[in-house]
Amino acid sequence: MSASARQVIVIGGGLGGLWATLALAEAGHRVMLFSLFEVMRSHSACAQGGINAVLDMKGQHDSVQQHIVDTIKGGSYLANQPPIQSMCEDAPGLIRTFERMGVTFSRTPEGLLDQRLFGGVKHKRTCFAGASTGQQLLYGVDQQVRRLETEGKVEKQEWWEFLSIVKDVDGVCRGIVAMDLRSLEVRAFRADAVVLASGGLGQIYAPKTTCSTNSTGAAASRVYQQGARFANAEFFQFHPTAMLGEDKTRLMTEAARGEGGRVWVPKDPGDRREPLRIPESERFYFLEDWYPSYGNTVPRDIAARAIWKVTRELGLGVGGADAGESRDRVYLDLTHLDRNFVSTRLGAILSIYRKFAGQDPLETPMEIFPAAHYAMGGLWVDYEKDPTRGGMKAGSPRNHATNIPGLYACGECDYAYHGANRLGANSLLSASYSGRVAGEAVASYLSGLEQGAEAAPAALFETESRRQADLNQQFSRPRGDQNPFRLHRELGALMTTQVGVVRDNAELDAALSSLRELEQRFERLDLSESSRWANQSLAHARQVFDMVKLAQVMAASARARDECRGAHFKPAFDLAIPQGKFPGDPEFEAYRERWKANNADWLKTTVAEYHPDGPRIAFEPVDLGLLAPEQPRDYR
Amino acid sequence: MSASIQHPHFLLRRLHSLLGLVPVGAFLVFHLWENSQSRFGATHYNQEVVGALQGLNYLLLLEVFVIALPLLFHAGYGLLIIRTGRAEPLRYGYVRNGLYWLQRVSGVALILFLLLHVGLTRIAGLFDPAISADLFGYMQQALAQPPVFALYLVGVLLAVFHLANGLATAAIVWGLTSSAEAQRRFGWVCAGLGLLLAALGVHGLLGFLIAPTAGGVA
Amino acid sequence: MHAEANRQTVELRIRRQDRPNAAPYWQSFVLEARAGANVVSLLMDLREHCVTKDGERVDPVAFEHNCMEEVCGACAMLINGLPRPACSALIAELEAPIRLEPLPKFPVVRDLMVDRARMFEHLKQVKAWVRIDGAWDNHERAPRISPQDWAANYLYSRCMSCGCCMAACPQVGSDQAFVGPAPLAQVRLMNAHPTGRYDKTERLHAIMAEGGLSDCGNAQNCVRVCPKAIPLTTAIGELGRQTTLQALKDLFGND
């Protein structure tokens, strides 16, 4: 290890964190990798469908430019364009690197990388490994990091929970405080830089989410409460095709539609026949009907809202409006496809459906509904624009830096690449890519760092770890009748109904006050567990508290944005595309003008800053240097 | 780099497997064939079969190096192997797991059987030449007693099982069979072989009882 | 599917242990199970209101879970005596009372949580990775892999290190050096990769040492309990062949 080697802490061992770890270790630094559990159990393992990269394997003249445009438009222009440009440009190289690591990408009959179709695009651009792509990618980097571990370059701290960062008097991040989830020991660790890669926050909607139970957003919330800015929190993606479950809604990948799956409901809502006995003419393929050009592969926000409309507004859910639970279901049908083809390309989800629903998707259509899936918003991160090439400047220490010096963020916990809506298979890409970029940026930051954490006074660390230990004490002391697990359930129910697929200002106001009330109920917390060893209630209670804090940011940001954009949908402000009218038609052009006027008001990044009384919301401009917002999203 | 030959572990385990197959397994097959000749009467057995063998040059060397030492090594190392596992035949009622357990049980049982059996035949023969002179008569007398017969029956069946199942696992160990299908197929072949050997063995046992005490072919 | 119509109560008998070296003890709980409930979802319900069958209030049961869809491997435990992921163990398909015990062969941390660190040490021991020069793009196109080879390799790449196969293997024990079936299958996978095979000899030597392939006794429980249907015994057979050839090379020289 070179003399200039420094100590870096990476929090999170999903794709983002592992890539950051790789980049840093390869740059010669010592990395300490923190995770709540063995890193290979991170949520990234759940990703099914695939990862986007333009390889143009299918004779469709796909281009990186098109990937950039699709991503920008898919996100309703809300994302800064230089990072998107760099990400799309680097995607093919990333796939090649994964491939070298041994990731078992699916092959064409010629033995080359296969690609499939995903939502919101017209080209087959998604590389995949059966229907367990995230798992394969995660294991690929996990294996590399394990190798570096044996070479002494990486030290893992699994079963440690990050609690807070340690800042010096200048506000520079000098380390972290974490808790051993077994002994409950609270300890400070010095680091010259910290990378947060703690993943998503879908558990704020539990149980109606496709996310792992550890995707709480608590870690991001903690640094937010310590002064890191949180951007675009109102943009949260609901995945249209999840199978309902009372403990979790399990995802049926978008690839199911990309490979030819069709979504439909019986035309007659009272139709009680077995789905396959309903003739074609009596089925309503509403996505194909409403969006003939993209059909079943419209982007997620559109598909989710269409399903919402069909079930909640038109009362056409399976079994009709009075079918109780199942009124919220539509069919996702694979039965018309070749069984062999479906089995090899979607095997993993077929077995999930068989195991958890007890039915075979090859025999009968699956029943699905939208569920909370992915946070487009996240910690605000910077980037440096390359003045000549237009993308992010490679190796700039500003890339993926939060507003706290020395603290970086990457993966799903940052906000950088997806704007108002993420395209399918773009987030395994952004998680991996941003991890690598963050690692490189930290390496540059370190080379310019005059004084490392060794110079920071010990008192800083002692104070912060004492504060955290006191918080633990406070949470552990029974003070009333509030159970942390029940509080979590209430949070999920509240967010699902009031900050969900469709939003309304009165409801958002109600949500905000309920969230404040929820926060206060922590004053009366009772863990009903006194154990000082592997006390999961304590860790969970602390997470739920920080989730409530983050939920407030989401609700407040949603309240502040009076428009419809991507996943954020407020019908009161909908500028509906005139039906049957296309560019050139006067009605459409009038719509375009209204749309542009709305952009002038609202095409800006929401930035929340912590304040004890509630989040302070501000806005900042979006870099639109590459593609000006001239074309409204139109998937008809 | 040549870790595998510097490291005795792998070679010892393969030697165990090999010895179980080649000298010991092969001896068992031959031995069961030899004893199946009992069916043809004392003279044939004592003179043509055992006699021929007893007439071999360097017989003792053969017995020591081809039978005794390999068997001792296989049994000794087998005991060590048994100590490294903890079979749970009841919790995991799968066929292969049952066979795994039985392979170990039969191994231990065979040690006991062999101590008795070899002690009462070959070793006793060293002290009492009369025994070696008329092994047929000696065995016939012994096997006429139901407990001894039962002991032999169990011993033969266990030995045959142990060899047949050992053949199936050895095929996996050496990499002859890899796919589940191939392993299943070869498993049936071994089962067939085992049945054949069992028939041969039982036939031999019965031969002592039904064959004429003296004289030629029945 | 009306949730109310399908409510039923079930009894869970849980083997608990407060600390790594504490004495285990059993407790029974009676819970309401919703339609489609699984063992993890019941344990989650239990956290909220952890009262035994006899009405005693006790500390919540510690257990592990993440994905809830059988892909992270966190939740494996003994359910009615057999190792399996708890999230895919549907209550309706289990015989009541349901017995839950921590996954054997691994040290208990608390209650149903075990420490599977050994599995990851074993992955290091067998060098279960492809050694790459660095995680950067070298602009070389991915090598061709026939769809048939892909299909065979893919099976092994789904191992989620849940440890069920280790728990069921009679040759794996906390006092034994045997690396167990899952890491062996990874050797099979890495040896088949176009560049992973450059380190084949090293990996084979690793599994020819103490605790390696030879310690497998072909009980084949591993392949029966693996929730991902990973062909572990096929891997073991293929490695048998590879090690046989490797030993010949080692003994007689390479070419």
Ligand SMILES: Cc1cc2nc3c(=O)[nH]c(=O)nc-3n(C[C@H](O)[C@H](O)[C@H](O)COP(=O)(O)OP(=O)(O)OC[C@H]3O[C@@H](n4cnc5c(N)ncnc54)[C@H](O)[C@@H]3O)c2cc1C
């Ligand atoms: C069901 C599902 C399917 C998906 N499918 C696809 C797909 O097909 N294509 C696609 O592109 N995207 C997909 N996504 C999105 C994608 O999986 C995620 O965005 C991505 O994996 C996030 O990776 P990450 O590294 O940011 O976080 P994660 O993989 O979630 O990792 C988070 C890490 O942070 C650690 N951590 C968290 N908090 C703490 C703390 N306090 N202290 C210490 N460590 C902590 C955890 O231990 C974990 O290691 C899917 C998402 C879901 C929910």
Ligand code: HEM
């Ligand atoms: C059908 C039943 C059997 C009969 C009738 C039988 C008979 C005999 C006899 C007569 C001898 C003495 C040979 C001599 O002294 O030269 C002998 C030796 C021996 N038998 Fe058996 N046997 C039987 C089964 C078995 C089995 C199942 C085994 C187990 C492997 C076995 C192993 C041996 C061994 C190791 C010797 C000593 C060989 C030597 O050193 O010459 N026998 N047997």
Ligand code: HEM
């Ligand atoms: C009749 C004499 C015997 C014969 C013919 C014989 C033959 C064999 C064969 C062919 C195998 C298979 C090896 C493999 O799987 O690679 C085997 C395995 C084994 N034998 Fe024997 N054996 C005999 C006696 C014994 C004895 C006396 C013991 C003592 C305990 C013993 C213990 C074992 C064990 C434990 C195995 C299993 C090894 C494993 O699968 O890991 N055997 N035997």
Ligand code: SF4
């Ligand atoms: S091989 Fe199967 S049982 Fe074993 S750890 Fe992997 S997934 Fe689990």
Ligand code: F3S
């Ligand atoms: S159960 Fe164990 S003994 Fe071998 S075949 Fe499987 S590893």
Ligand code: FES
């Ligand atoms: S919770 Fe992930 S496998 Fe069960």
